[in-house]
Amino acid sequence: MSRRIVVKVGSNVLTRPDGMPNATNMSALVDQISALRALGHEIVLVSSGAVACGRGAVSPRHQLDSVAARQLYSSVGQIRLINLYSNLFAGYGIVIGQVLTQKENFSSRTAYLNQRACMLTMLDNGVIPVVNENDTVSLTELMFTDNDELSGMIASMVDADTLVILSNVDGIYTGSPDDPASRLIRRVESGRDLSEYVASTKSGFGRGGMGSKCGTAGKVASEGITVIIARGDRKDVLLDVIEHPDRAPHTLFEPTAAPLSTVKRWIAHSTSFAKGTITVDARAAEILRSDRAVSLLPVGVTAVEGEWEEGDIIAVDGPDGERIAIGRAATDSREASASAGRHGCRPLVHYDYLYLE
Ligand code: GLU
Numbered sequence: 597m598s599r600r601i602v603v604k605v606g607s608n609v610l611t612r613p614d615g616m617p618n619a620t621n622m623s624a625l626v627d628q629i630s631a632l633r634a635l636g637h638e639i640v641l642v643s644s645g646a647v648a649c650g651r652g653a654v655s656p657r658h659q660l661d662s663v664a665a666r667q668l669y670s671s672v673g674q675i676r677l678i679n680l681y682s683n684l685f686a687g688y689g690i691v692i693g694q695v696l697t698q699k700e701n702f703s704s705r706t707a708y709l710n711q712r713a714c715m716l717t718m719l720d721n722g723v724i725p726v727v728n729e730n731d732t733v734s735l736t737e738l739m740f741t742d743n744d745e746l747s748g749m750i751a752s753m754v755d756a757d758t759l760v761i762l763s764n765v766d767g768i769y770t771g772s773p774d775d776p777a778s779r780l781i782r783r784v785e786s787g788r789d790l791s792e793y794v795a796s797t798k799s800g801f802g803r804g805g806m807g808s809k810c811g812t813a814g815k816v817a818s819e820g821i822t823v824i825i826a827r828g829d830r831k832d833v834l835l836d837v838i839e840h841p842d843r844a845p846h847t848l849f850e851p852t853a854a855p856l857s858t859v860k861r862w863i864a865h866s867t868s869f870a871k872g873t874i875t876v877d878a879r880a881a882e883i884l885r886s887d888r889a890v891s892l893l894p895v896g897v898t899a900v901e902g903e904w905e906e907g908d909i910i911a912v913d914g915p916d917g918e919r920i921a922i923g924r925a926a927t928d929s930r931e932a933s934a935s936a937g938r939h940g941c942r943p944l945v946h947y948d949y950l951y952l953e
Pocket of ligand 1: 607643644645646647648670728729731741742743744
């Protein structure tokens with residue numbers, strides 16, 4: 597069965613410690629992606645490594661702060677990476693296209709659909725999108741947490757069947773991967789909490805770590821997309837996890853049985869764009885969390901904070917400040933304040949636009 601697969605590859609797989617592209621790993625990756633394409637799969641590649649690759653190419657004249665260093669290195673490293681990809685894929689007659697994006701492109705529904713249309717047109721025309729954050733212009737306070745988060749948003753955006761995150765370990769372990777007593781967790785059922793196993797530390801060049809991978813994987817699986825975490829420099833790993841899963845160690849996050857609609861997927865990844873917060877009482881929190889298809893009504897609302905227009909993203913918190921949901925507002929904040937606590941008013945967030953955390 598042909599699938600749409602988003603493949604995310606981390607800096608530690610793509611670059612060498614001296615800041616040069618790891619041509620061996622990149623070439624192996626391109627071989628496998630080409631083989632998957634030949635089997636009928638569609639691929640989107642989310643590739644890190646721009647900053648790490650830039651380090652080997654330019655020596656700053658003065659000490660740089662972290663923002664300037666990221667901008668300088670990524671500007672140089674991104675071309676090196678994309679050139680190498682382009683040449684390697686050309687060997688298979690495959691055309692690639694570069695997509696440099698920013699978190700802002702996910703912030704409004706219009707910008708989101710525009711970015712989505714671009715990616716779908718590329719796929720439709722047989723072009724492999726090679727995606728990275730535009731690190732030259734991203735503002736620190738509005739960056740993707742890391743490319744794990746970006747890959748989850750892209751997988752969601754293009755309605756992928758599978759997201760494969762290639763890292764420098766075989767998957768999620770019950771302890772430190774270096775400890776012989778640790779076991780690889782092979783399957784993660786939908787909704788299972790892995791926080792007890794995942795250290796918040798990260799290793800090597802990239803910004804991500806296992807905690808971030810787990811967070812992205814759990815969220816994306818809860819939207820209906822299978823997520824696989826595997827070791828990127830293992831021979832034929834990508835081909836194996838897709839075509840012969842018994843051959844390569846990996847962790848697979850099972851997708852939920854009830855996939856989300858496209859619009860709810862967008863909302864699910866929009867927490868950082870929330871313009872305001874609605875707080876509800878315990879009764880309303882319980883109703884929202886039940887399995888019933890309910891909209892957010894003003895009657896249980898105890899507080900309204902922030903200013904927003906109809907269509908903006910807002911957060912919904914419970915009485916103790918715990919996040920319950922993210923939604924697309926059906927009214928502006930003035931109407932929400934005016935109707936808070938009252939019966940018989942129209943919903944503040946319709947069920948179809950309400951994503952439960
Ligand atoms: N966008 C960064 C780069 O290409 C990688 C971010 C990450 O490590 O997740 O260098």
